[in-house]
Amino acid sequence: MVSAIITAAGRNKRMRDDLKSRGMEIRHKLLLSFHGNPIILQTLQNTLKADVDECIVVLGHFSDEIISVLDEFDDERVKIVVNSEIDVELSESLLNGVKKAKDDFCLCVAADQPAVSAETFKNIVDGVFNSQEPENTVSILARGKSGYLNTAEGLGMPFACRADILKKYLTGNKDNLNPLLRKMVKEGVVLYGVPPRDDIELLNINEYDDYIDIIEKSISD
Known part of the structure; x- marks a missing residue:
């Protein structure tokens, strides 16, 4: 019932x-090692363990480098989508993945979040299905307050919701994710x-210190 979309573009x-x-x-950064796995593969493995039906990896910049790593991963649920245009915003990459999804609900994941566990991904999906309004709910990883929220300030991936919601808000919008969540x-x-x-x-990995930080904290955890 759930298609996962991993943006890696x-x-x-x-x-x-x-x-x-x-x-x-x-x-x-997605090819740096996270405890023996390239970051992209660690994120992919955690996502697949969340019992999704398929996992669509959306690529753009440096797609050849990333594909060479993904080709080593053997799971028929993994599908690769390469953006037809390289210089696009996150919303456009996400929409390209959603358009290929076969299920009514989508779990949307950033490729540079290898420390998000399969358990948390499952909880995010359950947050939609357990809602009183699953057709109209976005369940998202909280940064601070949890439960029902009245603001999307500071929030982003991972999250889950109906594909129809994503198509409605992503279509025609060339932007980052947070402004669309606020809308x-x-x-x-x-x-x-x-x-x-x-x-x-x-933790997201943007610069090298972020990478070292997440490695050290995951070892000490």
């Missing part, structure tokens, strides 16, 4: 600039915040 600019300033080898709430979409298992799940 970004420019990697902040990580590349940071590595260059440090005199380090320029690498894509949803303003127009009456129910927002439900799911608490993280631990603070590590809230």
